[in-house]
Amino acid sequence: MSHDHSHRRPHSHSHSHSHSHSHGHDHSHGGDVDEATRVAADTSVSDSDLTPGQLSRRRMLKAAGVTGALTAGMSGMLGVTPAMAEDARRGRDGEGGGRGRGGGVRHWLAGDHHIHTQYSSDAMYTVLDQAQHGAAFGLDWMVITDHGGATHARIGVDLVNPDIRAARAALRDTLIFQGLEWNIPAAEHGTVFVAPGRHEVSVLKQFENDYDGRVKGASGNTPENEALAVAGIQWLGKQKDRRRVADALFLANHPARNGIDSPHEVRAWRDADPRIAVGWEGAPGHQAGGLPEGYGPGSARGGYGNSPSDNSFPGYPPESYRSWGGFDFYTATVGGLWDSLLAEGRPWSISANSDSHINWGGTARRPDGSGSAQFDRDGRYGDPVYAGEVNLSASDFWPGMYSRTHVGTADRGYTAVMRGIRDGRVWVDHGRLLKSLDVRVVASGRGWGKVHGHGRGEETLGGTLTARRGSRIELVVTVTAQDVPNWGAFLPRLNRVDLIRGAVDVSHAGSDRDKLTAPDTRVVRQTDTSGRTGTYTLRYDLGTLEEPFYVRLRGTDGNRQQPGYHGAAVDPAGPAIDVVGDADPWRDLWFYTNPIWVLPSR
Structure with missing residues (x-):
């Protein structure tokens, strides 16, 4: 993991970057619907006259049944979420899994999309070790x-x-993807991975050679390099369209660590191809970094021990360079950058991963003579050997030992996991805080709610529930408390669940590509769950549906908390900022969910 970004120049405040011209995804400033959606929905325009981006949008709109005249409810969103479009398509085609209870979710599969091996210059384990x-x-x-x-x-x-x-x-019961950590041109790192298949190596290799910032000498902060990142995401989408690979995904890694992933770049990545660019690490790896000296490295939890530099986006505050309860500032801040995307109707997923390089408590080392010269020659280090001592200075946990990303899927296959991530069917936790979680928004009452004509009045994480104005909306949360010790050798206890709600306002989308806040998003309810065991249900009356909104959840063991960055009126008891050298991750556990959107149909 490289922290050297000294070659970069400061980010510009200009909003007219080359990425804004990418295949029709630039947004209009005066209406409720962005220009790409407006053109795609206009049935008088033929397919042949559309750009690739507009054509992709039209296919999604057709799948959701909203071309021609956009409903008032749909015009409150920038577009159709992949989950909505795919569920509608499956319903018409008679496929299973798309229309059932919970959006076709039959399994919640735990995983990790950020793992290094001896093929990384700063790691050492074999693939089989990690797997x-x-x-x-x-x-x-x-x-x-x-x-x-x-x-x-x-x-x-x-x-x-x-x-x-x-x-x-x-390991036939374990799904093991091949990916790489992309040096995003003009920005930080990101995970890129593809579904297994005949072309998995050739697609990844061509992508890396053509679009990696380090390979191409494109790390500098220029509009041309930002455009190269956008082009790389669009190229991955084309490989999916051409069926060279069954699927491909990109998620940004440790986005706030150095302050160099500017808001306009994040928006540009997502707009380049929302099927490919789907989210970021809500919580980074390197969580053992905060263990105090004596039994840990005494450094920064998550590797978040930096400060603003000339290379950083100037709008980010100093507090964003620290983790908050082990989570990235962009995710941990209620009403912050993540919520600003969600409030614009832009689906953007979170994850929690190990970023495992060299693991705390391990007993291995690289073999003698296996150094940088050998790595450069052979493309890998030699297999690790027994060190004869325990490593308490490393900052990483083994995959699954501390961080988990739970993905809702229809089956246990590779493409099912990728679809679940794309659709936002995701919740994350640290230290096995929960055993399981089920979250659903339910519409009832007058016109009890129909999702695109299929008569389903509920939706789960990542989904969008469309119901008639006046419908009564309820959030139903089923929690199964943890009943076995975690890998810290204790039984974690959930102390509180927080309900976070935000208004959806499309007018925010086009006017400021560097927008950092969602002023209408806040914690609206805190529920004490201390002492509760087994499986229990929490019910929240969300009122009568009049305007578009979204909800998401967060929970904690209650050990460390403070008012959120935007004040107690927005977040009365959020995660506390982590102290460099003294942030034991096992004493500060949280879970977060992706949002569910609710839109009035008319």
Whole structure:
């Protein structure tokens, strides 16, 4: 993991970057619907006259049944969420899994999309080491994401594939994806991964050679490099469209760590292809970094120990360079950057991962003679050997030992996991705070709510429930308390659940690409769950539906909290800012969910 961004120049405040011209996704400033959606919905315009981005939008709108005349409720959103469009398509085509209770979710599969091996210059474990540990710690899926760069692009992406295929054969109940950690041009790092198949190596290799910031010498903060990142995301979408790979996804990693992922870049990534660019790490890896000296490294939890530099986006406050309860500032701040995206109707998912390089409590080391020269020559380090001592200075946990990303799927397959991530069917936790979680928004009463004509009056995480104005809306949350000790060897207890609600206002979308806040989003209810065991249900009356809104949840063990960054009126008891050198992750556990949107149909 490289922290060197000294070559970068300050981010410009200009909003007229080259990415804003990407295939029809630039937004109009005067209406309720962005221009790409407006053109795509106009049935008088033929398919042949649309840009690729507009054509993709039209297909999604057709799938959701809203071309021609957009309803008032739908015009409150910038577009149709992938989950909505896919569910509608499946319903018409007679496929199972799209229309059932909970949006086709039959399984919640725990995973980790950010794991390094001996094919990364700053890591050391074999693929099988990481996969076996991840499976032992309860993961159902994981992604191998060795660092992009000259050596990896030249030979590493090829060499790791046989190890991944061997691990798939050895651990048949575990889904093991091949990916890479992308050096995003003009920005931070990100996970890119594809569905297994005949072209998984060739697609990843071509992507890395053509679009990696380090390989292309495109790390500098220029509009041209920002445009290269957008082009890379669009290229991945084309590989999916051409069926070279069954699927591809991109998620930004540790976005607030150095302050160099500016808000307009994040929006540009998502707008480049919302099927590919789907989210970021809500909580970074390196969580053991905060363990105090004596039994830990005594450094920064998550590796978030930095400060603003000339390379950072100037709108970010100093507090954003720290983790808050182990979570990234952009996610942990109620009414912050994440909520600003959600309030614009832009689906954007969160995850929680290990970023495992060298693990706390491990007993391995690289073999003698396995150094940088050998890595540059061979594309990998030698297999690790027994060190004869316990490493208490490392900052990482094994995959699944502390952080988990739970994905709702229709089955236990590779593309099902990818679809679940894309659709936002995701909740995350630290330290196994919960055993399971089910969240549903339900419409009842007058015109009890129909989702795109299918008569379903409920929706789960990542989804959008459309109901008639005047419908009564309720949030139903089913919690199963943890009943077995976690890998810190204690039984975690959920102390409180927070309900967060925000208004959806499309007028925010086009006017300020660097918008950081969602002023109408706040914690609206806190529920004491201390002492509750087994499975229990929390019910929240969300009132009568009149205007578009979204809800999301957060929960804690209650050990550390403080008023949120925007004040107690917005967030009375949110996660506390982590202290460098003294932030024991096991004493500060949280869970977060993705949102559910609710839209009036008329």
